[in-house]
Amino acid sequence: MKVAVLSDIHGNLPALEAVLREVERERPDLTVFCGDVASGPMPAETIDVLRRLPDARFVRGNADRGLIDEFDGKEKGPMPGPFAGWCARQIDKGQRDFLASFEATVPVDGVEGVGRVLFCHAVPRNDMDVFTAETPDERVRTLMAGVEADLVVCGHTHMQFDRKVDRLRIVNPGSVGMPYGEPGAYWAMLGPGVALRRTGYDREAAARRMRVKGSEDAEQFARENVLKVPTVDQAMEFMRAMEARQMAAEASR
Secondary structure, three states, X not given: OOEEEEOOOOOOHHXXXXXXXXXXXXXXXXXXEOOOOOOOOOHHHHHHHHHOOOOEEEEOOHHHHHHXXXXXXXXXXXXXXXXXXXXXXXXXXHHHHHHHOOEOOEEEEEEOOOEEEXXXXXXXXXXXXXXXXXXXXXHHHHHOOOOOOOEEEOOOOOOOEEEEEOOEEEEEOXXXXXXXXXXXXXXXXXXXXXXXXXXXXXXXXXXXXXXOOOOHHHHHHHHHHHHOOOOHHHHHHHHHHHHHHHHHHHHHO
């Protein structure tokens, strides 16, 4: 079995379209999306493309959850995603319900050269905890406690990595639509083994499509996440701070 993995699209439809063209050439048996699909400059259009895909499964991310809460008029939770209020006004009830149908985790057995895979957004136990390629093994063991898969695939931090802690392999495919480090659309293919991918696309044309939306937030997204992206150092500084806050909160309970 071959599985394509895409995560953290964040409403960047041009990046998604570029990756889907490559995925089609790979002819996977299944495509799994690891959350945060719509909160970004083109939320409704992105959802409509995803709803039409055959052989796809979807994991719920924190930004998907935040967008649903915004649509439903609930109190905002932490990190609802880029300009969630504006995004919620762009989608309809059917699109909202599609997001609500996403699963907390997706288990898949029999991936060629990999074995049992568990797909999640952040970590298997929730959609918010942060860890990166440099997180100490001891911390990762805590976050992965009880996992019986051979491989965990997660998104959330928008940076590709492939690491092993004890017998467990952990892969982050990176972000399709909101990457850190170098511009492009990041994803992964599973079977045989694991291949981390990066797809280029016309970022100037993508930015023009986003600006048509008439949102200052969409304009900012195009400027800061498409034409230019945060550096790895900037991203890691942010992730380390988030990780420290989460660990402090756990220790105080």
